Amino acid sequence: MSLFERIGGAPAVDAAVDIFYRKVLTDDRISHFFDSVDMDAQIAKQKAFLTMAFGGPNNYSGKDMREAHKHMNLTEEHFNAVVENLAATLTELGVKEDDINEIAGIAISVKDDILNK
Numbered sequence: 187m188s189l190f191e192r193i194g195g196a197p198a199v200d201a202a203v204d205i206f207y208r209k210v211l212t213d214d215r216i217s218h219f220f221d222s223v224d225m226d227a228q229i230a231k232q233k234a235f236l237t238m239a240f241g242g243p244n245n246y247s248g249k250d251m252r253e254a255h256k257h258m259n260l261t262e263e264h265f266n267a268v269v270e271n272l273a274a275t276l277t278e279l280g281v282k283e284d285d286i287n288e289i290a291g292i293a294i295s296v297k298d299d300i301l302n303k
């Protein structure tokens with residue numbers, strides 16, 4: 187069973203991304219990055235991206251991670267804040283610790299791209 191199926195499929199990813207961005211937008215460390223972002227579009231892209239990253243159906247047609255974040259001057263602290271908000275969201279939704287660790291590992295695997303290193 188894929189990670190996508192284990193955590194509860196599309197309804198679980200939908201719930202997770204909605205709660206995740208609510209947290210991000212109230213997190214002073216990172217909310218400013220989203221000031222002029224169309225959040226409905228962002229939420230849709232993130233749902234498609236995470237679905238693909240978790241081994242679900244691949245309908246992601248957005249930018250690759252390096253291209254998407256290139257001009258933001260993101261630091262390790264920004265990256266860690268995002269992962270923290272994602273892990274807190276998954277914990278709230280009752281996702282098992284092993285699965286959260288696997289998801290954190292996926293996030294870390296794209297870290298150098300996100301930070302443009």
Ligand code: HEM
Nearest residue numbers: 216219220223231232235248249254260264265268293300
């Ligand atoms: C594991 C880490 C991350 C993942 C998987 C991720 C994923 C994505 C995806 C899929 C997009 C849409 C790309 C597109 O427009 O086609 C995006 C855009 C964006 N990301 Fe991330 N991201 C991550 C980390 C971060 C961090 C650390 C920040 C800032 C704190 C950030 C801020 C943004 C912003 C502001 C956009 C919108 C760009 C725009 O529409 O102008 N992301 N991200």
